[in-house]
Amino acid sequence: MTTTAEAPAKKRSLPWFLEFYNSNVGRKWVMAISGIVGLGFVFFHMFGNLHLYEEPARFDEYAEGLRDFGEPIFSRTLILWIARFGLLAAFAVHVHAGFTLWWKNRKAKPVGYERQQFVEATFASRYMLITGVIVLAFIVYHLAHLTWGLEFLNPSFTRGEARENLIEGLESPITAGWYVVANLALGLHILHGAWSLFQSLGVTHPRFNRWRRNFAVGLTAVIVAGNVSFPIAISTGLVGS
Amino acid sequence: MLETRPDTLDSKVPNGTLEEKWTGYLNSMKLVAPTNKRKFKIIVVGTGLAGASAAATFGELGYQVEAFTYHDSARRAHSIAAQGGINAAKNYHSDGDSIYRLFYDTIKGGDYRSREANVYRLAEVSNEIIDQCTAQGVPFAREYGGLLDNRSFGGVQVSRTFYARGQTGQQLLLGSYSALSRQVKLGTVKLHTRAEMLEVVLKDGRAVGVVVRDLTTGEITTHSAHAVVLATGGYSNAYYLSTNAMACNGTAIWRAYRKGAQFANASFTQIHPTCIPASDEFQSKLTLMSESLRNDGRIWVPEKAEDNRPPNQIPESDRDYYLERRYPAFGNLVPRDVASRAAKRQIDQNKGVGPLHNGVYLDFQDAIQRLGRDVIEARYGNLFEMYERITDENPYDVPMRIYPAPHYTMGGLWVDYELMTTVPGLYAIGEANFSDHGANRLGASALMQGLADGYFVIPYTIGNYLADYLNTEPVSTDDPVFHEASAAVRDRLNRFLANNGTRTVDWFHRELGKILIEHCGMARNEAGLEKALSDIPALKEEFYADVKVLGENETLNQSLEKAGRVADFFELGELMCRDALNREESCGGHFREEHQTDDGEALRRDDEFAYVASWEWTGESSDPRLHKEQLEFENVAPTTRSYK
Amino acid sequence: MNLTLKVWRQDGPAAAGRFVMYDATDISPDMSFLEMLDAVNEQLISEGQLPIEFDHDCREGICGTCSLMIDGIPHGPQLSTATCQLHMRKFADGDTITIEPWRAAGFPIVRDLVVDRSAFDRIIEAGGFISVATGSAPDANLMPVPQAAAEAAMDAAACIGCGACVAACPNGAAQLFTAAKVSHLNLLPQGQPERLMRTVNMVDTMEEYFGSCTNIGECTTACPKDISLDFIALMNRDYVRGKVKQRRLTGQRA
Structure with missing residues (x-):
């Protein structure tokens, strides 16, 4: 016999945004927004890197252009630093929300099934945490490898020589392979995330809903194709110094 | 025949003309002031349409309510399975409907065995029900203009049925469940789930509480209140195979009966004509297909007995469209009781179809040719799908097989105009009472009655x-009456558990069902009823000697739950047969073969049987005592129902 | 047909459970899945073994009581079908069928295959209603409801509250159930005054018992009534609005 009882009263003393973030639905909303920021970054990052396929000087011009962005209204690299901090914040929130929700969900499903057949669930949707962790690890590595140029990862790194750094950094098939794997993980993450964000934000319309899926697939294809092409092109020598 | 004792059966119908009775009652009844309502405690047993709506309304009014359901949630009561719709005299379609016509149709449909004043009140409050449910968010079907749609249903000439796809009962129940849930949150209603009422407690002749078993822990608890309302539904499951849910049972009303509440018209049971026939011995229940199928389907059997050809190979000339033949005016749309009996007659003549020869065809070929498959699919697609899921046959290609199945019980606890049983303080509402449907219930009227009782009648009359x-x-639950009642409940449970028999509860239930459907089903006769009256007690004796219930009381134990329910069904079934034997006439769902016209139609005997047969328990070893409530027809003169 | 059943048995909420193998012999393909279990139980009782406890009631797919994980899919391999309407002809002779209870922290096991789904009731109590006291309703046709809106509300209202969505969800989330309940009322004009309050209260209550939605979509496949994922999006939108919008102004149009 279950007899009705009052649900325990929840504390309501937090600022509204934190309270919102404390709810799972709110946290998913935040994940969607920060995910969009990340998607934008990944897309434009890939697009900018396509300069690799132009004459060698263009790539370094592009890299320099990012630092000059916003001049002369803003001082050099100001916009870049704002963007970097914005990205870092979005990233931190995304990761925090992701891990905490994963933890909550584990507790909400403490015992699994002896046998479970998934019908609708895709590989991408079920392993968001794993692909996310791979992407997280990759981003740290990628920054260390080609932005900070840490000695033990990239001994030939020269600050300012973006194109040379890239090509020398990816010449080794092992490094290139790791880049490819990480980008495939990123692709899976986007494949689900770029669809899922519409649901989390509550963007639904019967006429356009199928385009949410198409959008995710298209975006994933473009980003993965672009990103994977760089290490392959470099390690196979199609693009060289 | 025993003497009628009118003193015990005061129907308390108010004076005045039909139209004045309910208003007059409301104007003159005693009121309880809002500030005093919270001093009263009411127990509601059952949370289907009637129970949930009553408990919610009591809570809104300010009473302290304790509600009990044996389900895991109040949303699961079997009201949820009603498909067709709910009637109301809104006359939104200007087809001449009125409160009077709804009243008249219900009296006539009930074959003049219901109480005029109650039925009129039911028709009067029917409109308020639609208003209430719509405001609660029940998604009734709408027309393009946004206003409510209606359809016509079962043997009436107006469109007065409101519906929500084929799930009207579900939507209405979710509505009253939501109202109940709101009160639960507000704290006016304390809801106990997985809690089965096993005894009514009386003190000085008044109902003062109940004994309840917690179905998950076996704990026996007692609860006291100023009044007890039973909303525990009907007893079709006495037949074992019925369209009722597996857990539906008569225990609550039977316990009340044994404590002095009289039981009326036990033999008035409705056998619904369009159910899917049983496919084997282990069939656990029968599934109803909405009656609306008869609007387009044609019912037939092979002309010759034992014709085993597949239906599509039987030419038109070898088919007998027996309803169209016998009842040219109404054809396939005759009322439920008539259609059911006609089907039984065909099967008794060995014309039954299907592997077990236990069905008749309901054929949509003509309708598909006339209207096109799309139209039929739009109208009945979900039903066809359900049929195919169960039988693995596609009704677009092969005719459906249907057979009547017990569906609803018009009989129940006798109640007066205020819905109080013969035990003061004990009320019965919804299908649990002997109700407003007389000897036969019209389609889409059960939902109406359950909600009328719960929302708009008992909240007033209980005051x-x-x-x-x-x-x-x-009365304190420490009072000896509570101790005695809970001790009796424990003894009963222990008796089942200690009985080291050999047969399962289900086996006995199936045997009881066979006796009842054979002798107290669609057609009854004296010899058969006499036989049932000797077979049932014998089976009951065997049950107590040989039933095997494993496990213990202190845990979830569905066999133990069932044992108590089946034990009560034996006694209830016996009363059904006794009532059927007493009623030497044919009316509505009750057909006595001795009383039929030359062409096999029901023969009512108004001069002798225009009464409610109300039975009083007199003890284990003695026969129940019959009381008669004479039915006065001041407004509608009984006529013979003819659907020819 | 002869089958082997691998069934989860657990004596009580706190007891340790285990799988037990049973033989189901001479099963007719026309039996429903639950009738097959009835037959096995009859056999068990006659052998003096405790029958398998499982929840069931109407056996026509509408009450939402039946709740079995059959071969790794809630309500079994036939989609859009509740366990009670699943028939044995969907299995082959000699099959081994794994039967498990719904698994989620919000659905503690009562015994064997029976779970406690009363958390769903708590969600409804938090706001799954329109506050209209008996007798206070205006005429039903006073407020027209566009047919498309009524149909959409009905699509959501078709939910039978069985919990298959929670059972299917790897996160143990009850989003589909709650979204169906929220949307049913939020889509109707009658539900507008309490719309935002309802959504926030129901979602907050849901989250006390269940996990969060990661839009995997397994719930909607498991749902015997095909409740759409779109309702989850609608609920999320209303939740965010409910947290942000100044409710004193919600009476304004547009």
Whole structure:
């Protein structure tokens, strides 16, 4: 016999945004927004890197252009630093929300099934945490490898020589392979995330809903194709110094 | 025949013309002031349409309510399975409907065996029900203009049925469940789930509480109140195979009966004509297909007995469209009781179809040719799908097979105009009472009656009783009457558990069902009923000697739950047969073969049987005592129902 | 047909459970899945073994009581079908069928295959209603409801509250159930006054018992009534609005 009882009263003393973030639905909303920021970054990052396929000087011009962005209204690299901090914040929130929700969900499903057949669930949707962790690890590595140029990862790194750094950094098939794997993980993450964000934000319309899926697939294809092409092109020598 | 004792059966119908009775009652009944309502405690047993709506309304009014359901949630009561719709006299379609016509159709449909004043009140409040449910968010079907749609249903000439796809009962129940849930949150209603009422407690002749078993822990608890309302549904499951849910049972009303509440018209049971026939011995229930199928389907059997050809190979000339032949005016749309009996007659003549020869065809070929498959699919697609899921046959290609199945019980606890049983303080509402449907219920009227009782009748009438007990405390659960009642409940449970028999509860239930459907089903006769009256007690004796219930009381134990229910069905089934034997006439769902016209139609005997047969328990070893409530027809003169 | 059943048995909420193998012999393909279990139980009782406890009631797919994980899919391999309407002809002779209870922290096991789904009731109590006291309703046709809106509300209202969505969800989330309940009322004009309050209260209550939605979509496949994922999006939108919008102004149009 279950007899009705009052649900325990929840504390309501937090600022509204934190309270919102404390709810799972709110946290998913935040994940969607920060995910969009990340998607934008990944897309434009890939697009900018396509300069690799132009004459060698263009790539370094592009890299320099990012630092000059916003001049002369803003001082050099100001916009870049704002963007970097914005990205870092979005990233931190995304990761925090992701891990905490994963933890909550584990507790909400403490015992699994002896046998479970998934019908609708895709590989991408079920392993968001794993692909996310791979992407997280990759981003740290990628920054260390080609932005900070840490000695033990990239001994030939020269600050300012973006194109040379890239090509020398990816010449080794092992490094290139790791880049490819990480980008495939990123692709899976986007494949689900770029669809899922519409649901989390509550963007639904019967006429356009199928385009949410198409959008995710298209975006994933473009980003993965672009990103994977760089290490392959470099390690196979199609693009060289 | 025993003497009628009118003193015990005061129907309390108010004076005045039909139209004045309910208003007059409302104007003159005793009121309980809002601030005093919270001093009263009411127990509601059952949370289907009637129970949930009553408990919610009591809570809104300010009473302290304790509600009980044996389900895991109040949303699961079997009201949820009603498909067709709910009637109301809104006359939104200007087809000449009115409160009077709804009243008239219900009286006539019930074959003149219901109480005029109650039925008129039911018709009067029907409109308020639609208003209430719509405001609660019940998604009734709409027309393009946004206003409510209606359809016509079962043997009436107006469109007065409101519906929500084929799930009207579900939507209405979710509506009253939501109202109940709101009160639960507000704290006015304390809801106990997985809690089965096993005894009514009386003190000085008044109902003062109940004994309840917690179905998950086996704990026996007692609860006291100023009044007890039973909303526990009907007893079709006495037949074992019925369209009712597996857990539906008569225990609550039977316990009340054994404590002095009289039981009326036990033999008035409705056998619904369009159910899917049983496919084997282990069939656990029968599934109803909405009656609306008869609007387009044609019912037939092979002309010759034992014709085993597949239906599509039987030419038109070898088919007997027996309803169209016998009832040219109404054809396939005759009322439920008539259609059911006609099907039984065909099967008795060995014309039954299907592997077990236990069905008749319901054929949509003509309708598909006339209207196109799309139209049929739009109208009945979900039903066809359900049929195919169960039988693995596609009704677009092969005719459906249907057979009648017990569906609803018009009989129940006798109640007066205020819905109080013969035990003061004990009320019965919804299908649990002997109700407003007489000897046959019309389609889409059960939902109406359940909600009428719960929302718009008992919330008023209960005050008239409670007012006299202002500033009295409910009887303490420490009172000896509670101890005795809970001890009796424990003894009964222990008896089942200690009985080291050989047969399962289900086996006995199936055997009981066979006896009842054979002798007290669609057609009854004296010899058969006499046989049933000797077979049932014998089976009951065997049950107590040989039933095997494993496990213990202190845990979830569905066999133990069932044992108590089946034990009560034996006694209830016996009363059904006794009532059927007493009623030497044919009316509505009750067909006595001795009383039929030359062409096999029901023969009512108004001069002798225009009464409610109300039975009083007199003890284990003695026969129940019959009381008669004479039915007065001041407004509608009984005529013979003819659907020819 | 002869089958082997691998069934989860657990004596009580706190007891340790285990799988037990049973033989189901001479099963007719026309039996429903639950009738097959009835037959096995009859056999068990006659052998003096405790029958398998499982929840069931109407056996026509509408009450939402039946709740079995059959071969790794809630309500079994036939989609859009509740366990009670699943028939044995969907299995092959000699099959081994794994039967498990719904698994989620919000659905503690009562015994064997029976779970406690009363958390769903708590969600409804938090706001799954329109506050209209008996007798206070205006005429039903006073407020027209566009047919498309009524149909959409009905699509959501078709939910039978069985919990298959929670059972299917790897996160143990009850989003589909709650979204169906929220949307049913939020889509109707009658539900507008309490719309935002309802959504926030129901979602907050849901989250006390269940996990969060990661839009995997397994719930909607498991749902015997095909409740759409779109309702989850609608609920999320209303939740965010409910947290942000100044409710004193919600009476304004547009």
